[in-house]
Each structure stands twice: as structure tokens, then as C-alpha cells.
Amino acid sequence: MDNPSIPICESSVLEEGGKGIRFPVIAGGGAGTGFVVRYDSRVYAYLNRCAHVPIELDWNEGEFFDSGGLYLMCSTHGALYTPEDGRCAGGPCRGGRLRAITVYERNGQVYWEPDDYVKPTTA
Numbered sequence: 001m002d003n004p005s006i007p008i009c010e011s012s013v014l015e016e017g018g019k020g021i022r023f024p025v026i027a028g029g030g031a032g033t034g035f036v037v038r039y040d041s042r043v044y045a046y047l048n049r050c051a052h053v054p055i056e057l058d059w060n061e062g063e064f065f066d067s068g069g070l071y072l073m074c075s076t077h078g079a080l081y082t083p084e085d086g087r088c089a090g091g092p093c094r095g096g097r098l099r100a101i102t103v104y105e106r107n108g109q110v111y112w113e114p115d116d117y118v119k120p121t122t123a
């Protein structure tokens with residue numbers, strides 16, 4: 001297999017609109033983190049890199065949702081992203097979006113799938 005799936009956590013850890021789980025990646029050749037959250041019963045994962053300034057979104061580890069639980073929020077200047085597609089929904093990310101990472105659940109476990117840009121830390 002070219003792109004073997006990598007386990008992140010158990011499905012039960014991800015609560016609807018709750019804390020996200022971070023996982024290490026290599027993105028574009030550099031060390032980074034991805035994160036996965038649950039929204040509308042589904043899991044979504046993105047590269048943990050704001051579209052405004054390329055820094056991590058969560059100031060408190062795993063805190064990605066805004067207080068209303070409807071948007072992913074960058075803690076630095078408050079950029080808002082829609083959880084379903086990572087598009088900018090407000091704030092300084094204007095026109096930008098989060099880089100999606102393929103993620104899925106199987107047998108109570110959450111996995112992510114590397115692609116051409118986001119790769120595992122140990123290949």
C-alpha cells in the first residue's frame with residue numbers, strides 16, 4: 001500500500017463539538033500537526049495551520065471550536081472556519097481555508113490517510 005492509514009484515537013474520544021485530537025505530520029517537508037474533531041456526527045481533520053498566519057490554531061491544546069461549537073476558531077486573531085470544509089467563515093482568513101486531511105472511522109477507531117502533501121512522521 002502506498003498510503004497506509006494511521007490510527008489517531010478511539011472514536012469515543014471525539015465528542016460532538018468538543019476537544020480535538022492533534023497528531024504529528026510532515027506537511028510540505030516540514031514538521032507540523034494535524035487535528036481531528038467531530039461535528040454533526042462526522043469526523044473532520046485539517047492541518048493545524050491558520051490561513052492568516054501559518055501558525056497553529058489551538059492556543060489551549062485541543063481547543064478548536066469557538067464557544068458556540070459551530071466554527072473552528074484560530075485563537076490568535078479569531079479567524080473562523082466551517083468544520084465541514086475548512087472554509088473561512090469570518091475574521092482575517094478571508095478567502096483562505098484550512099488544508100483538509102482525509103480521515104475516517106472504522107471499528108471504533110479514527111484513522112487519517114497521508115497524501116502528497118501531508119505525510120506521516122515516520123515513512
Ligand code: FES
Binds near residue numbers: 050074077078093
Ligand atoms: S493567525 Fe490565525 S487568525 Fe491570525
